[in-house]
Amino acid sequence: MTGARDFGFVRRAADGTTAPIDRAVAVEMPVAIEFNGIGYAVLMATPQHLExxxxxxxxxxxxxxxxGDVLDVVAHPAAAGVIVRVTLAKRVAGRIADRVRHRASESSCGLCGIENLEQALRPLxxxxxxxxxxxxxxxxALAALDALQPLGEATRAVHGAAACAADGAPWLVREDVGRHNAFDKLIGAMLRRGQDWDCGFALLTSRCSYELVEKAVLSGCPMLATISAPTTLAIERAAAAGLRLRVLVRGDALLAIP
Structure with a gap:
């Protein structure tokens, strides 16, 4: 599936002149993910690199x-989006029902709410x-990233996630309208290739949220760099796990969080 579609627009200039133009627009659609036949989540994503x-x-x-815990991944186009059916190995299959139970009760309160909070902030x-x-x-890495984001260059509407060597050379990039999806695609691509961070780091074109910190830690990433600012929870979770952060990365400065 393509990551962008052309749409017709009317360009209006500050001087009042107008002209029709075609412009690439990033595709965003529902991607439903099933694990072992159980509906797990619906992500609003760009339908590229779904495996x-x-x-x-x-x-x-x-x-x-x-x-090796993933036995099969099959994407099925549907009327409203895409269904991605994932088959997990028997040894991890029991985790699905437990996580679905917690995800399904996110709006509950009282004691269930306390349990959900604990699940949301599980130890890393x-x-x-x-x-x-x-x-x-x-x-x-920042200086090289733009040239490696074809969808971003065409649409200016997607996030990029790059795996970078220790010297800053990006060697793998994934893109998506969602920052979480872009990072998951990058982590998944590395996992499928049998590649690890090898003393390198991740550069993300987004703010540094706690979810991205958790993805970095769980994937074995030693340092996470983002072009925007962090949240308090991101800093706290990173510190607890020993993940180094570099944030507000610009061409001439950044903030280092040891």
Whole structure:
């Protein structure tokens, strides 16, 4: 499936002149994910690299521990979007029902609400690696990223997630209208290829939210860099897990959170 479609617009200039133009618009549609026949989540996503998305999302949800836990991924076009059916190995299948129960009761209150809060902030493992790369690496990664985002260049409406070497060279990029989806696609692509962060880091074209921090930690990433600011919870979760953060990355400056 394509990640963009052309639409006709009328361009209106400040001087009052108008002209018809065609412009690429990022595709956003519902992507329903099923695990072992159980409806799990509906993501609003760009329908590219959906197998990567399935692997990365499953890891981020702690349904799998490794690529071999995913036995099959099949995407089925539907009238309103896409259904991605994922088959997980028997050894992890029991996790699905438990997570579905917590996800289905997110709007509950009282004791159930307390349980949901605990689930939302489940303890993270300690980061498996400590960042010890080149401190100028995020600047190099940022300078190279635009050229590696064809969908972003065409639409200016999607997020990018890049896996970068320790010296800042991006070696794998995924894009999506959703920042979480873009990162899940990147993590899933790495998982499917059997590649790890190898002392490198992730650069995301988004704010640094706690969900992205958790995805980084669970994927074994030693450092997360983002072009926008962090939230308090992102900083706290990163500190607890030992994940290094570099935020508000610009061409001439960044903020380092040890």
């Amino acid at each position: 990567d998305l399935a692997f990365g999302f499953a890891l981020s949800e702690r349904l799998i521990d490794r690529a 493992p300690r980061a498996v690696r400590t960042w010890a790369g080149d401190e100028d690496a995020p600047f190099r």
